Amino acid sequence: SQQGEEDPQALSIQEGENATMNCSYKTSINNLQWYRQNSGRGLVHLILIRSNEREKHSGRLRVTLDTSKKSSSLLITASRAADTASYFCATLNRGSTLGRLYFGRGTQLTVWP
Amino acid sequence: DVKVTQSSRYLVKRTGEKVFLECVQDMDHENMFWYRQDPGLGLRLIYFSYDVKMKEKGDIPEGYSVSREKKERFSLILESASTNQTSMYLCASSSPREQYFGPGTRLTVT
DSSP, X not given: OOOOEEEOSEEEEETTSOEEEEEEOSSOEEEEXXXXXXXXXOEEEEEEEETTOOEEEETTEEEEEETTTTEEXXXXXXXXXXXXXXXXXXXXXXXXXXXXXXXXXXXXXXXXX | OOOEEESOSEEEEOTTOOEEEEEEESSOOSEEEEEEEETTTEXXXXXXXXXXXXXXXXXXXXXXXXXXXXXXXXXXXXXXXXXXXXXXXXXXXXXXXXXXEOOOEEEEEO
């Protein structure tokens, strides 16, 4: 069963604009991760934020986590056409063993040149 | 560099055939996973394995089985392929920090 739910399902923006994607989840977590998937390919890990962290940066990526609202957001600044992909959040639930992640359905981001 | 490979990128099989999807990782990870991905449904976990010969059912194990005889190799088996198993199949292995995915196998069952 899915844990995270991304919002919006699809996002279309111009190059240079910022893209914000949101993720909500239902149970207590150890960490939340964001992955990217180019069309027809496997997923690639982007960033991980632990449950005791509120914000994390990596290059043009900024992730926030609000455990009281059980939500996270991924911000891509100054987007490029090459950022066009699907983005998934995934949670490692508290008490989970074996490294099982629960993925959302993803946000399809299209960045127009 | 970390690597997860899958035996085929594209596969076409007939209904009723037994299908083997192979996944190999070179990172000495203990945990490996098989997902299927369908439009609008995201990634759904079929099976995972936490050690050689050890396996756990995921959310949609029906119609599938798995084999893990060696640590680096995790196989997904469709015992009798059906058209509703047409999908993208993704294998992953995990470190404590993240999962590493293979490129995927797009399986079509006709």
